[in-house]
Amino acid sequence: MKADTPRIEEYLESIYKLQQDEHPVTTSRLAEHLKLSAPSVSEMVKKLAQKKLVNHTEKGVCLTQEGNRIAKKVIRRHRLSERLLTDILGFRWDEVHDEACRLEHAISPEMEKHIEESLGNPKTCPHGFPIPDENGVIAKEKLRPLSELKASDKGIIVSVFEEDPKMLQYLATLGLIPEVCVRVEEVAPFGGPLIVCVSGSRYALGREVASKIKVK
Amino acid sequence: MKADTPRIEEYLESIYKLQQDEHPVTTSRLAEHLKLSAPSVSEMVKKLAQKKLVNHTEKGVCLTQEGNRIAKKVIRRHRLSERLLTDILGFRWDEVHDEACRLEHAISPEMEKHIEESLGNPKTCPHGFPIPDENGVIAKEKLRPLSELKASDKGIIVSVFEEDPKMLQYLATLGLIPEVCVRVEEVAPFGGPLIVCVSGSRYALGREVASKIKVK
DNA sequence: ATATAGAGTTAGGTACACCTAATAAACGGA
DNA sequence: TCCGTTTATTAGGTGTACCTAACTCTATAT
Numbered sequence: 138m139k140a141d142t143p144r145i146e147e148y149l150e151s152i153y154k155l156q157q158d159e160h161p162v163t164t165s166r167l168a169e170h171l172k173l174s175a176p177s178v179s180e181m182v183k184k185l186a187q188k189k190l191v192n193h194t195e196k197g198v199c200l201t202q203e204g205n206r207i208a209k210k211v212i213r214r215h216r217l218s219e220r221l222l223t224d225i226l227g228f229r230w231d232e233v234h235d236e237a238c239r240l241e242h243a244i245s246p247e248m249e250k251h252i253e254e255s256l257g258n259p260k261t262c263p264h265g266f267p268i269p270d271e272n273g274v275i276a277k278e279k280l281r282p283l284s285e286l287k288a289s290d291k292g293i294i295v296s297v298f299e300e301d302p303k304m305l306q307y308l309a310t311l312g313l314i315p316e317v318c319v320r321v322e323e324v325a326p327f328g329g330p331l332i333v334c335v336s337g338s339r340y341a342l343g344r345e346v347a348s349k350i351k352v353k
Numbered sequence: 354m355k356a357d358t359p360r361i362e363e364y365l366e367s368i369y370k371l372q373q374d375e376h377p378v379t380t381s382r383l384a385e386h387l388k389l390s391a392p393s394v395s396e397m398v399k400k401l402a403q404k405k406l407v408n409h410t411e412k413g414v415c416l417t418q419e420g421n422r423i424a425k426k427v428i429r430r431h432r433l434s435e436r437l438l439t440d441i442l443g444f445r446w447d448e449v450h451d452e453a454c455r456l457e458h459a460i461s462p463e464m465e466k467h468i469e470e471s472l473g474n475p476k477t478c479p480h481g482f483p484i485p486d487e488n489g490v491i492a493k494e495k496l497r498p499l500s501e502l503k504a505s506d507k508g509i510i511v512s513v514f515e516e517d518p519k520m521l522q523y524l525a526t527l528g529l530i531p532e533v534c535v536r537v538e539e540v541a542p543f544g545g546p547l548i549v550c551v552s553g554s555r556y557a558l559g560r561e562v563a564s565k566i567k568v569k
Numbered sequence: 570a571t572a573t574a575g576a577g578t579t580a581g582g583t584a585c586a587c588c589t590a591a592t593a594a595a596c597g598g599a
Numbered sequence: 600t601c602c603g604t605t606t607a608t609t610a611g612g613t614g615t616a617c618c619t620a621a622c623t624c625t626a627t628a629t
Binding site for chain 4: 572573574575576577578579580583584585586587588589590591592593594596597598599
């Protein structure tokens, strides 16, 4: 009864991601994220609970210590894969997510180490998210979503939480990528767009997209 | 009914490999190579035949054109993976086979291209076997097994057909790796060992091992 | 207060890839 | 020629992960 077959890894990884925002991780949200039917997820969650990888209460699903450990291991592999793809194999940042989704389940602990060393111990993936160390420890910084800045606030982009290649390409053409400095010029009222200034150019940015961009 | 799920790829790859030597590819040889029971293989071969990926006759299993195409695609990915592992990620040649067995099913056509370019279009894997091009074309050379050389014959090692890490390590310590020149000093009668000379040192080499080393 | 929408689970069923045990067919040696 | 071994297949069964349809809650709106 081994606990880290690809399927299980995918469930734990999804649960981990959905835990990031405040909302509870419900069966239906999980089903949507995994593109599976609700009953399939319901059943699988039961099995994960049996294996002591998640706790399932009225308020939703949450990872146990062990579940968390495995999820972070997978995320470590995902982000290391993304770095390998961009830094060594010459992929663009918008191309790597789907590739990494496949690679993350095919990487041994030894390969993990080798990638890490060959890359010079990178701290983040190409989208700015931290790569957990071998023990699953993640370096934390306190970050704000770009959408919460006020007019004339500025910050340095740390991460871009977006998996859609088209949107990533678009953001890259605007120069909205990690490490770059961004200044908010104007915030339209009633949930309207932000006007931001990036390396001399001004752009309008929807609130929803802006909320996926974290700055420090 | 897609035809290239990991399981199917593994079967086709095994069949391809077993086709290399003269012997017909029987159900039992396949079962042994895949470490599965004979009935499982029997059943799966039937399905592969339905999908028109193999022909199954009295004399054994053989790949159809399409089966061959897929097998070579997988082998291409396997060998490119091995090169990536040794040349870029710093693995030793005896460590890469098992890693590559997992990677080969997780690599997209785009990644294939990127690996190839990053490596400078390598022609062979670390064990000396040719990497098929995108169209599955394999550059052929006429080679002899080391075991068939006579006393005082010499040749340059081209490939080492051995998957066992221990044996690969051992051969590497003797210097029996691709590109190296080897001379046969003596051939013991009745299937006994060969005495070979490699970069100044002399070693006894069993016939079975010697037959896995191809020279030109 | 009750009808109804929504979320979650149960029931029942499919596909897939594997297994063991038993059977059938082929083949080499006494 | 016949027997025993090897080789392949059939029969029957398991576990896993998915599905749809139907049911059961709960919570809200009229």
